[in-house]
Amino acid sequence: MTELALGADGRSATLTRIVTTHDTAATFGPDFPAAASTPFVLGLAEVACHSAIASRLNDGEITVGMRALIEHLMPSRVGTSLAVKARLIRRTRNRLYFHVEVSDGDAVVARVNHVRAVVDRARLQARIEAT
Numbered sequence: 001m002t003e004l005a006l007g008a009d010g011r012s013a014t015l016t017r018i019v020t021t022h023d024t025a026a027t028f029g030p031d032f033p034a035a036a037s038t039p040f041v042l043g044l045a046e047v048a049c050h051s052a053i054a055s056r057l058n059d060g061e062i063t064v065g066m067r068a069l070i071e072h073l074m075p076s077r078v079g080t081s082l083a084v085k086a087r088l089i090r091r092t093r094n095r096l097y098f099h100v101e102v103s104d105g106d107a108v109v110a111r112v113n114h115v116r117a118v119v120d121r122a123r124l125q126a127r128i129e130a131t
Contacts, residue, residue, distance in 0.1 A: 004051055011088040013052035015044055019080045035075035036082065036109075042070055045100040045112040048086035053096060063096060063116040064124070074109040082109070094118040 003016040017023075023040040025032035050063045057063070076082055082102055089097045094117050102110035 004048075006051065006055070007087075010056055011052060013048050013086050015048040015051065015084040015086070017044055017082055017084070019076050019078050019082060021078055024078065033075060035077055036080070038070060038072045038110075041072060041076075041082075041102055041110045042068055042112065044082065044084045044102065045070070045086065045098075045110075045114055046116075048084045048100060049088075049096070049098040049114050049116055052086045052088055052098070057118065060121050061118050062121045062124070063118055065114065066095070066117050067115040069113045071111045072109070073111070074104070074107060076104050076109050080104050086114075 005014045007013060019036045021027075021034070023036055024034045025037035026034040028037070045068070046065050053063070082104055084100060084102050086098050086100045089099050091097070096116045096118065098112075098114045098116065100112040100114060101108050102112070
């Protein structure tokens with residue numbers, strides 16, 4: 001189950017999610033551990049970042065990921081509740097810069113610096129369909 005709490009400032013969000021077997025690196029093969037995978041952690045960060053500012057977008061706008069620097073510091077086993085706290089640091093034109101911390105209780109298990117772009121949904125969809 002995923003829970004989302006939006007910050008009153010319109011610039012932050014906290015996403016909470018329990019790690020399942022489908023979220024682990026082991027889904028990529030037997031050489032990988034049964035702990036939250038880095039792509040899963042990054043995906044949570046992306047959702048938290050978008051959610052933090054979604055209410056401030058104009059009609060027809062969405063955000064898309066452009067860049068991410070992730071430090072995955074510790075493993076999180078199945079059943080662990082991860083809290084993903086995203087905070088908008090700055091905006092430059094259509095670029096949004098976020099800092100994200102992913103915690104398991106008091107321990108920070110990952111840090112992410114993430115850049116998203118605000119784009120027109122219809123225009124993006126047209127580009128996707130044209131490829």
